[in-house]
Amino acid sequence: xxxxxxxxxxxxxxxxxxxxxxxxxxxxxxxxxxxxxxxxxxxxxxxxxxxxxxxxxxxxxxxxxxxxxxxxxxxxxxxxxxxxxxxxxxxxxxxxxxxxxxxxxxxxxxxxxxxxxxxxxxxxxxxxxxxxxxxxxxxxxxxxxxxxxxxxxxxxxxxxxxxxxxxxxxxxxxxxxxxxxxxxxxxxxxxxxxxxxxxxxxxxxxxxxxxxxxxxxxxxxxxxxxxxxxxxxxxxxxxxxxxxxxxxxxxxxxxxxxxxxxxxxxxxxxxxxxxxxxxxxxxxxxxxxxxxxxxxxxxxxxxxxxxxxxxxxxxxxxxxxxxxxxxxxxxxxxxxxxxxxxxxxxxxxxxxxxxxxxxxxxxxxxxxxxxxxxxxxxxxxxxxxxxxxxxxxxxxxxxxxxxxxxxxxxxxxxxxxxxxxxxxxxxxxxxxxxxxxxxxxxxxxxxxxxxxxxxxxxxxxxxxxxxxxxxxxxxxxxxxxxx
Amino acid sequence: xxxxxxxxxxxxxxxxxxxxxxxxxxxxxxxxxxxxxxxxxxxxxxxxxxxxxxxxxxxxxxxxxxxxxxxxxxxxxxxxxxxxxxxxxxxxxxxxxxxxxxxxxxxxxxxxxxxxxxxxxxxxxxxxxxxxxxxxxxxxxxxxxxxxxxxxxxxxxxxxxxxxxxxxxxxxxxxxxxxxxxxxxxxxxxxxxxxxxxxxxxxxxxxxxxxxxxxxxxxxxxxxxxxxxxxxxxxxxxxxxxxxxxxxxxxxxxxxxxxxxxxxxxxxxxxxxxxxxxxxxxxxxxxxxxxxxxxxxxxxxxxxxx
Numbered sequence: 205x206x207x208x209x210x211x212x213x214x215x216x217x218x219x220x221x222x223x224x225x226x227x228x229x230x231x232x233x234x235x236x237x238x239x240x241x242x243x244x245x246x247x248x249x250x251x252x253x254x255x256x257x258x259x260x261x262x263x264x265x266x267x268x269x270x271x272x273x274x275x276x277x278x279x280x281x282x283x284x285x286x287x288x289x290x291x292x293x294x295x296x297x298x299x300x301x302x303x304x305x306x307x308x309x310x311x312x313x314x315x316x317x318x319x320x321x322x323x324x325x326x327x328x329x330x331x332x333x334x335x336x337x338x339x340x341x342x343x344x345x346x347x348x349x350x351x352x353x354x355x356x357x358x359x360x361x362x363x364x365x366x367x368x369x370x371x372x373x374x375x376x377x378x379x380x381x382x383x384x385x386x387x388x389x390x391x392x393x394x395x396x397x398x399x400x401x402x403x404x405x406x407x408x409x410x411x412x413x414x415x416x417x418x419x420x421x422x423x424x425x426x427x428x429x430x431x432x433x434x435x436x437x438x439x440x441x442x443x444x445x446x447x448x449x450x451x452x453x454x455x456x457x458x459x460x461x462x463x464x465x466x467x468x469x470x471x472x473x474x475x476x477x478x479x480x481x482x483x484x485x486x487x488x489x490x491x492x493x494x495x496x497x498x499x500x501x502x503x504x505x506x507x508x509x510x511x512x513x514x515x516x517x518x519x520x521x522x523x524x525x526x527x528x529x530x531x532x533x534x535x536x537x538x539x540x541x542x543x544x545x546x547x548x549x550x551x552x553x554x555x556x557x558x559x560x561x562x563x564x565x566x567x568x569x570x571x572x573x574x575x576x577x578x579x580x581x582x583x584x585x586x587x588x589x590x591x592x593x594x595x596x597x598x599x600x601x602x603x604x605x606x607x608x609x610x611x612x613x614x615x616x617x618x619x620x621x622x623x624x625x626x627x628x629x630x631x632x633x634x635x636x637x638x639x640x641x642x643x644x645x646x647x648x649x650x651x652x653x654x655x656x657x658x659x660x661x662x663x664x665x666x667x668x669x670x671x672x673x674x675x676x677x678x679x680x681x682x683x684x685x686x687x
Numbered sequence: 688x689x690x691x692x693x694x695x696x697x698x699x700x701x702x703x704x705x706x707x708x709x710x711x712x713x714x715x716x717x718x719x720x721x722x723x724x725x726x727x728x729x730x731x732x733x734x735x736x737x738x739x740x741x742x743x744x745x746x747x748x749x750x751x752x753x754x755x756x757x758x759x760x761x762x763x764x765x766x767x768x769x770x771x772x773x774x775x776x777x778x779x780x781x782x783x784x785x786x787x788x789x790x791x792x793x794x795x796x797x798x799x800x801x802x803x804x805x806x807x808x809x810x811x812x813x814x815x816x817x818x819x820x821x822x823x824x825x826x827x828x829x830x831x832x833x834x835x836x837x838x839x840x841x842x843x844x845x846x847x848x849x850x851x852x853x854x855x856x857x858x859x860x861x862x863x864x865x866x867x868x869x870x871x872x873x874x875x876x877x878x879x880x881x882x883x884x885x886x887x888x889x890x891x892x893x894x895x896x897x898x899x900x901x902x903x904x905x906x907x908x909x910x911x912x913x914x915x916x917x918x919x920x921x922x923x924x925x926x927x928x929x930x931x932x933x934x935x936x937x938x939x940x941x942x943x944x945x946x947x948x949x950x951x952x953x954x955x956x957x958x959x960x961x962x963x964x965x966x967x968x969x970x971x972x973x974x975x976x977x978x979x980x981x982x983x984x985x986x987x988x989x990x991x992x993x
Contacts, residue, residue: 513883
C-alpha cells in the first residue's frame with residue numbers, strides 16, 4: 205500500500221544555542237508535488253532544509269520521512285579533487301567485489317548530465333569546472349541518488365536562463381515519476397511558475413501556505429516581508445556630463461580580451477553577460493588582482509599603474525566581490541574588524557590600533573545600513589546573507605572609494621535587503637561616485653542603469669543605452685545572436 | 688562567564704595543574720622551584736612567541752630548533768675573530784647571531800611567503816639544511832667562547848627578556864595593524880588579498896621574526912653555558928614550540944592566535960615535565976605525556992567549535 209504523504213512535519217522547532225530559528229512549522233508533502241518555500245534571508249529556509257535532511261536536531265516537534273531525502277544545499281558539497289562521476293556516486297559507489305564499476309559510473313553520469321542538458325565528460329575533475337557546471341553536478345548528484353524527496357535550496361543562483369529552464373523540465377519530469385520536490389529560491393517568479401503550493405516563512409515561523417494560482421510575484425514578496433512593498437528600484441539618476449572618471453582602453457588580461465569603456469562620476473554602468481563571459485574577470489583586473497597584459501586604465505584623465513590591490517585602493521577603487529564568504533569577509537572575525545580591514549592603518553593611535561574607534565565606526569555603519577546584529581564584536585559567520593552583504597559593503601566603503609565595482613551585490617539577498625542595497629548604490633552614485641554594476645539579474649541592471657555593457661567571451665559585445673535597453677536585446681547580444 | 692573561561696582556558700588549566708601538583712608534591716610547595724621552572728621555560732618560550740605569529744598567519748616552522756643551533760654556532764664561532772675586547776666581542780656575538788637568525792628566517796619566509804611553497808615542506812627542508820650546516824661548522828661538537836662578560840647573560844636576565852618578549856608579542860599580535868593582518872591572512876588568505884594586504888610580505892615577516900627569536904634564544908642559552916652544542920642544542924624545540932602554541936589555544940589552521948595563550952602553554956608543558964620527575968615517573972614517558980596533552984588540547988578546541 206502506498207502512503208499518501210512522504211513527509212510529515214509537525215510543530216517543528218529548531219534553535220541554534222538559545223536563539224530560536226524555527227517554530228511552529230507544520231506541513232505535509234505528497235508524492236508527485238512540488239512545494240515552494242519562500243522567505244527573506246534569515247527567515248529559516250536553509251535551517252528547515254537541514255532539519256528535514258537530519259543534519260540538525262530539532263528542539264521540538266516531529267519529522268516523519270517515509271522515503272530518503274536528497275538535498276542540494278546552498279553551498280557546494282563537492283570534493284574538488286575527485287572526478288565528476290566519482291562525486292556523483294560519492295558514498296554509494298557501485299562495486300563489483302571491492303572494485304569500482306568505473307564504466308557503469310561513467311555511463312550513468314553521462315545519462316544524468318544529458319538529462320540536464322550539460323556536456324561535461326564524467327572524467328573531468330570538479331576543480332576544473334565553472335561555478336555553473338559545479339551547480340549542475342550538484343543537481344545531478346542529488347537527482348542520481350534516486351531519493352523519493354528532492355530538496356533544492358537556491359539551485360539557480362548561478363545558472364543562466366536556458367540552464368534554469370532545463371532544470372525545470374527535469375524537475376517536472378521527476379515529479380511525474382512520483383517524486384516529491386521541495387524548491388527554495390529567492391527568485392519569486394521561478395517559485396511561482398514551478399511550484400503548486402508555496403509555503404511562506406517569516407522570522408522562523410510559517411506566515412502562510414498558498415496555492416501558486418492565488419499569488420503574483422508582488423503579492424508573494426509582500427507576504428514574505430509582511431508589509432506592502434513600494435517600488436523596488438529608485439528613480440534613475442540623470443545622465444552624467446563632463447569628462448569621464450574612469451577610462452579603460454583595449455584592456456587585456458587573462459579572461460579579458462580588448463575591453464574599452466568609460467565611466468563618469470555619478471553614473472551606474474551596468475555589466476551584463478552570461479556566466480563565465482568574463483564579467484568578474486574584468487572586475488578583478490580593474491582591482492589589480494589580474495595582471496594587465498595590454499591596454500591602459502586612466503582615472504581623471506591620468507594613466508594609472510594597476511599591479512596590485514594596493515594600487516587599486518590607492519586610486520580609490522573599491523570592489524565588492526561576488527563571493528562574500530570566500531573572498532569578501534573573514535567569517536570568524538568580528539563585524540567591526542571586517543569592516544575596517546581594508547583601511548586598518550587609518551585606525552592607528554600611537555602605533556597601535558584604537559579598537560574603540562574601530563567599534564565606533566562599525567556602529568555607524570551598522571546604524572546607517574540597518575544591519576541586524578547583537579554587537580560589533582559578533583562574528584560575521586552568525587549573520588544572515590543580507591546582513592553579511594551589508595558588512596561587506598561597509599568594508600568597501602571604509603576605504604573612501606570614488607570608483608565602486610559591485611559584483612552581484614544582491615546574490616542570495618532577500619527582497620528587503622535588496623531594496624536597501626539598491627538605494628545605497630543609487631545614493632552613492634548620487635553623491636558622485638562612479639559605479640560599475642555587474643549582475644546576472646537583468647531586471648536589476650535595467651532598473652538601475654542608463655547604459656549597460658554586455659560582455660561575451662571576455663570581450664565587450666556592445667554598450668546598450670536609450671531605447672535599446674530591453675531584456676531581449678541584451679540577452680541576444682550576450683548570446684551572440686545579434687551584433 | 689562562559690566567554691571568560693573560553694578566553695583564559697589555558698591559564699585556568701595551568702592554575703588547576705599547579706594546585707594538583709602542590710597538593711601531591713613537596714617540591715611544588717617551595718617558591719624557589721617556580722623560578723627554576725620559569726627559567727627552563729624561557730628558551731623554547733621565546734621561540735614559541737614567534738611560532739604563534741607563524742601559525743597565526745596559517746604557516747608552520749619546523750626549522751626553529753635547527754636555526755637555534757645554527758645561529759648560535761655561527762655567532763660563537765665568528766665572534767672571536769671580530770673583536771678582542773670582551774665588550775666588543777659580546778656585541779659582535781649578538782649582532783652575528785641575530786643576523787644569522789634573520790637570514791634563516793628570511794629564507795623560510797621567502798620560500799613560504801613569496802614563492803608560495805607549502806610551509807611544512809619548506810621548513811622540513813630547511814630544518815635539515817640548518818642542522819647539517821651547524822654540524823659542519825661546529826664539527827659536530829661544541830663551539831665555546833670564553834668571555835668574562837658572558838656571565839652577564841644569566842638566567843635572571845633571560846627570564847626578564849622572555850617576559851618582555853611575551854608582553855610585546857602579545858600586544859603586537861592583538862593590537863597592532865601587523866598583528867590583525869597576520870590573523871587575517873591566517874583566517875582566509877584570499878579575503879586578506881582582496882583587502883589589499885600583501886599576504887606574502889606578512890607571512891615573510893612572521894618567519895623573519897621567528898628566525899630572529901631563535902637567534903635570541905640561542906644567544907641566551909649559549910651565553911649561560913659559554914657555548915653551543917651543534918649536535919644536541921635545539922633538538923625537539925620545534926615540537927615544544929608548536930605544542931605550546933596549540934596548548935595555548937591558538938588554531939592550528941591560523942586566524943585565531945594569542946601570545947598570552949602560548950606563554951601559558953609553555954608553562955603548562957614545563958610544569959608537567961617537572962611534575963613527572965617529582966612523581967617519580969620514568970623520564971622515558973615524558974614525551975608520551977606531552978603528546979597526550981597536545982591531543983587533549985586540540986580535542987577540547989574541536990569540541991568547542993562543534
